[in-house]
Amino acid sequence: MRIEELFRNGHSLKELSTFGIGGPIRFYLEVSQIFEIQQAIEWALVHKVPYFILGKGSNSLFDDRGFNGLVIHNKIDFCNYDGCCVSVGAGYSFSLLGSQTAKRGLSGLEFASGIPGSVGGAIYMNAGANGQETAQVIEEVLYFDPSCGDKIISREQMAFGHRESSFQSMRGAILSARFKLTENNDARKNQLAYINYRMTSQPYNEKSAGCVFRNPSKELSAGALIDQCGLKGLRYGGAEVSRIHANFIVNISQASSADVMALIQQVQQQVYEKTKIKLEYEVRLVPFE
Numbered sequence: 001m002r003i004e005e006l007f008r009n010g011h012s013l014k015e016l017s018t019f020g021i022g023g024p025i026r027f028y029l030e031v032s033q034i035f036e037i038q039q040a041i042e043w044a045l046v047h048k049v050p051y052f053i054l055g056k057g058s059n060s061l062f063d064d065r066g067f068n069g070l071v072i073h074n075k076i077d078f079c080n081y082d083g084c085c086v087s088v089g090a091g092y093s094f095s096l097l098g099s100q101t102a103k104r105g106l107s108g109l110e111f112a113s114g115i116p117g118s119v120g121g122a123i124y125m126n127a128g129a130n131g132q133e134t135a136q137v138i139e140e141v142l143y144f145d146p147s148c149g150d151k152i153i154s155r156e157q158m159a160f161g162h163r164e165s166s167f168q169s170m171r172g173a174i175l176s177a178r179f180k181l182t183e184n185n186d187a188r189k190n191q192l193a194y195i196n197y198r199m200t201s202q203p204y205n206e207k208s209a210g211c212v213f214r215n216p217s218k219e220l221s222a223g224a225l226i227d228q229c230g231l232k233g234l235r236y237g238g239a240e241v242s243r244i245h246a247n248f249i250v251n252i253s254q255a256s257s258a259d260v261m262a263l264i265q266q267v268q269q270q271v272y273e274k275t276k277i278k279l280e281y282e283v284r285l286v287p288f289e
């Protein structure tokens, strides 16, 4: 079967993002096998169609007009343990991985529990919380590079920063990853403490895409800065700066991407006027193309 025969119509990014925002998708493909991602990217390149690898849509702001290309929805979700190491498909739930590894007495991914992304999205974003981050425990990644095919990228060959990774300047797909954890009898206790804290310190049950801005430095969080500027509760259309965590924008009433962008810019401008600090986006803006 040719890969384009598996494309589906009628999907909207609104249903595929935790923000609940985004328009129709021109070509949609759900992939559960590694070779399907490879074929889909090759198809898009041959047909000169823009493509986007979608994990769980928990760090992306999609355009109200949708995406005029191919959305490849990664559902490759195997999970195999080998002592203190775990190999997982990039579509596996990062949150589930965090709780499952902690239950096994393995430490390193306790913070992942409650992060509503995929393993691929977490590596791409170098997701982190509670002083831990993805980069600290990743051992290797199986990557599809459109220019040379599949390759294993070792930890030493990857670069990470705060919510940044070398994958952000690459055009392929993270297919799977291997994490190296350590035995720790307190892993489950710590993971439960983290998730309890998350429930009270983030607007966990509202529609959002997590933190909007990167922290300006290790010592200064964007949330604290926005809060100090008195911007909690600021609204534009259906979007609001969360009253629980100032670095979250929540979709309180059918917000459009234009509402969120206008609010993001207002926050950026007001923070700059008061502090001379220019906040940078953490959330990924996905244009119509």
Ligand SMILES: Cc1cc2nc3c(=O)[nH]c(=O)nc-3n(C[C@H](O)[C@H](O)[C@H](O)COP(=O)(O)OP(=O)(O)OC[C@H]3O[C@@H](n4cnc5c(N)ncnc54)[C@H](O)[C@@H]3O)c2cc1C
Residues within 6 Å of the ligand: 018, 052, 053, 054, 055, 056, 057, 058, 059, 060, 074, 090, 094, 114, 115, 116, 117, 118, 119, 120, 121, 122, 123, 124, 125, 126, 127, 128, 129, 167, 172, 173, 174, 175, 202, 203, 204, 208, 209, 210, 211, 284
């Ligand atoms: C309530 C809430 C709480 C959150 N808490 C945290 C937190 O504590 N810490 C934190 O760091 N983040 C947090 N986030 C943000 C988000 O969950 C993470 O950044 C997560 O890792 C994103 O994964 P995803 O699969 O949803 O990515 P998506 O939004 O689907 O994609 C994000 C980017 O990654 C790329 N991508 C995804 N998968 C692949 C792949 N397989 N190959 C190549 N590129 C890929 C996409 O193309 C896109 O550019 C939170 C979000 C919400 C809604």
